[in-house]
Amino acid sequence: MGQREAEGKITNVAGAAIVTGASSGIGLEIAKTLCQLGYEVYGFGRDFSNIRQPLEELPKERFHVVRCELTDTGKLCEQVKSIASEKEVRVLVNNAGAAYYGLHEELNPKKIQEMVRTNLEVPMILTQQLLRDLKKHTGCIINIASVTANQSNPHGCAYGATKAGLASFSRSLFDEARKYGVRVAVIYPDMTKTELYRNADFTVGEEAESYLLPQEVAQAVEFVLSQRDGLVVSEIALRPQLHRIKRKEREEKRQ
């Protein structure tokens, strides 16, 4: 860990971390965890209105909000380059995701594009933009895929395909980048209690044994980062004990 001056105080800083989708759910918990670990976190998202700052877990000097439509590639690259020109980026967490479920014929091109771009294209572009810096600083890339990457997903064919693509990208990138000291990991969470199911006619089950908490996915990120030099935890699957979902009432779906 290095040290730097911040507002007159010396604080330990582990380097900079970029987290996409840091405005809610899993990404927000990952951002809090990385702040606790001493990273200066740049959290990308569009709507941070649910985060009431200052938050103890997201101290002002450690957490920087980056309002960004990730699919606006020009702006995304500009913002990332500007951060990397000033800070030592050591961690990239590709977490932002979009999900639409249902029969494939019931999706539309816009929803399909949003999933492919957010879940797959954006991680590839961010990785490409940052890989030289991550090599320089022997950094780490953590991709938040899904258990859907490794299974058949009727009613989620396109979403599952984007996650399978992200997992494939991660595994190949691990082999490409390992000799440069870059660690690449992919995490496969099962159903997690977040807002991801806002567009679905189901959500996580009611029993605590039927879902993960976003904090538990963040703990997996911490586990990846806390390994000694030379040891890479390249894949982690997280599953609740029970496989249960809850069908939404009509009213819940409309909200």
Ligand SMILES: NC(=O)c1ccc[n+]([C@@H]2O[C@H](COP(=O)([O-])OP(=O)(O)OC[C@H]3O[C@@H](n4cnc5c(N)ncnc54)[C@H](OP(=O)(O)O)[C@@H]3O)[C@@H](O)[C@H]2O)c1
């Ligand atoms: N929840 C689950 O059951 C589950 C299971 C497996 C994997 N995952 C994966 O975990 C990741 C996080 O999802 P979550 O469950 O935490 O859901 P979430 O609460 O809906 O979070 C999604 C995040 O992605 C951001 N985002 C989406 N599209 C964006 C865009 N175009 N530009 C900028 N930001 C964008 C959202 O930001 P704004 O709201 O600010 O737009 C939000 O912060 C996703 O990749 C998801 O596929 C979730």
